[in-house]
Amino acid sequence: MKKIFRQYLAWVARLMIGRYSPEVIAITGSVGKTSVKEAVWTVLEGRGRIRKSEKNLNTEIGVPLTILGAKPAKSAGGWMAVALRAIGEVLTRGPRYPETLILEMAADRPGDIEYLTSIARPKIAVLTAISPAHTEFFSTIEALAEEKATILRALPEDGVAVISRDNDLAWEKRGKTKARVISFGFHEEADVRAVEADLVSDGGAPSGVVFKILYQGSAAPVHIAGVVGRGVIQAALAAAAVGLAKGMNLVGIAEALGGFDSPPGRMRIIPGIKNTTIIDDTYNASPASAQEALQALRVSGVGEGARKIAVLGDMLELGALSVESHRSIGKLAAGSGIDLLVTVGERVRDLGAAAREAGFPEDRLEHFKNADEAGRYVQEKLRQGDLVLVKASRGMHLEAVVRELMAEPLKADDLLVSGH
Structure with a gap:
């Protein structure tokens, strides 16, 4: 039919x-x-x-x-x-x-x-x-x-x-x-x-x-x-x-x-609690877009005492290229000036393993099964002025992390991919 x-x-x-x-x-x-x-x-x-x-x-x-x-x-x-x-x-x-x-x-x-x-x-x-x-x-x-x-x-x-x-x-x-x-x-x-x-x-x-x-x-x-x-x-x-x-x-x-308004979940800047800044890139993820997101985080500045946090979820629909792709992003993340790396999902375990092998400190790497757990953890760990990148494929629903951290959650339906 x-x-x-x-x-x-x-x-x-x-x-x-x-x-x-x-x-x-x-x-x-x-x-x-x-x-x-x-x-x-x-x-x-x-x-x-x-x-x-x-x-x-x-x-x-x-x-x-x-x-x-x-x-x-x-x-x-x-x-x-x-x-x-x-x-x-x-x-x-x-x-x-x-x-x-x-x-x-x-x-x-x-x-x-x-x-x-x-x-x-x-x-x-x-x-x-x-x-x-x-x-x-x-x-x-x-x-x-x-x-x-x-x-x-x-x-x-x-x-x-x-x-x-x-x-x-x-x-x-x-x-x-x-x-x-x-x-x-x-x-x-x-x-x-x-x-x-x-x-x-x-x-x-x-x-x-x-x-x-x-x-x-x-x-x-x-x-x-x-x-x-x-x-x-x-x-x-x-x-x-x-x-x-x-x-x-x-x-x-x-x-x-000059009047271009980037669609929700595409590298949009959202004010966060504790005067933090969120880079919301939760609409989708591929190795190329993940590389660009990490590059943007690397070159972005933060105030004195503030940190750079990356919350990275699974990149889906990669088939036979999944393990290799996640590992390549893990190696890249290790050298991107990240102070705290949070991974979410199953496939992204390969990313975390590659980051550790590339020298990323074990005590600054955390893993969670789902977005809700990750969101609560990051919210507890946030400091004044932190910069947080949230990036994953759409199916991982990492906008839940952004919702947990955003300064005005009542605007979530207008600003996040889940509302569109």
């Missing part, structure tokens, strides 16, 4: 695309898809009627729902109503259908991207970094890269491919398309490049990022508050490339990015 309904949704979504001919901007990659989607929305907002994927509607069900402007139902009757409304939308052409669709596309299994782009062929495709993430159903990282690169093959010759220049796996796939290619990143050869990137501090704790965007000899400064890490800058650069591909002015793009 589910298969039939999936096919029906895809059929109606194709009809909708054919009837209204919106410009499709499709985004895929191993990390940063949602942040890029939100950044593209921020840049393009106000330039016509635009619709974007909401929450995690990036699958074989979610993408058609976005095209149809529908939400997931909670019952069989609800799904029937979705089906009836969908065909009604196609049959009764209205003037308000979006001119642009910003669609996030996930690749959990081989063939996913080909299927999704057969429903909505992109005019602009964004390929973020490719790294071990959701590799359970892929034999190698190269197989995953080939799957992600399918989005480039779907482009028409007059389309635009926006590709990370910092990620070799992504960049080497540029030959998969005859469309115009715009690269982005920190790489000196990137078309849309970030320079002079730095943290903004408030009382010693991080409060945002600043950088300049370079493009064809022009430069524009950007300040994004409430978030840290290279990931948000990468997302901003990708969005800038999309804006430039659509003929926007660099200065206008930079001004728009």
Whole structure:
């Protein structure tokens, strides 16, 4: 029944695309898809009627729902109503259908991207970094890269491919398309490049990022508050490339990015109890994103007497790469200037073991089975001004740790991934 309904949704979504001919901007990659989607929305907002994927509607069900402007139902009757409304939308052409669709596309299994782009062929495709993430159903990282690169093959010759220049796996796939290619990143050869990137501090704790965007000899400064890490800058650069591909002015793009609000659980800064600062990166985790999060923690400052604490949970869906990936992050954590390392889950035991082998002190390493236990422990150990990174795959629900530590828990539904 589910298969039939999936096919029906895809059929109606194709009809909708054919009837209204919106410009499709499709985004895929191993990390940063949602942040890029939100950044593209921020840049393009106000330039016509635009619709974007909401929450995690990036699958074989979610993408058609976005095209149809529908939400997931909670019952069989609800799904029937979705089906009836969908065909009604196609049959009764209205003037308000979006001119642009910003669609996030996930690749959990081989063939996913080909299927999704057969429903909505992109005019602009964004390929973020490719790294071990959701590799359970892929034999190698190269197989995953080939799957992600399918989005480039779907482009028409007059389309635009926006590709990370910092990620070799992504960049080497540029030959998969005859469309115009715009690269982005920190790489000196990137078309849309970030320079002079730095943290903004408030009382010693991080409060945002600043950088300049370079493009064809022009430069524009950007300040994004409430978030840290290279990931948000990468997302901003990708969005800038999309804006430039659509003929926007660099200065206008930079001004728009100043209002970018990073999605919940993506390196967001949240005030904590005891005048502490929390870096909430609980939405998802892969080796690449964990490395970036630890780098952000390493370069962040703290006040006198304050410490850096990392709460790290399992990275899920890594398949055969799980042990190696967790161990690599453990070795990295040992050299990241962390004063207290707290691990949560089963797979992350490999991370803790590797950290110990790399010289991390045993008395500053604690392990817990679940987020609630870890949250209570960290809350008891907090000192004034501490900086706490909380990072794990979504399935570990480490937002419970953030909720335990945040200064205003009544705002949890608005600020944490569990409320979205």
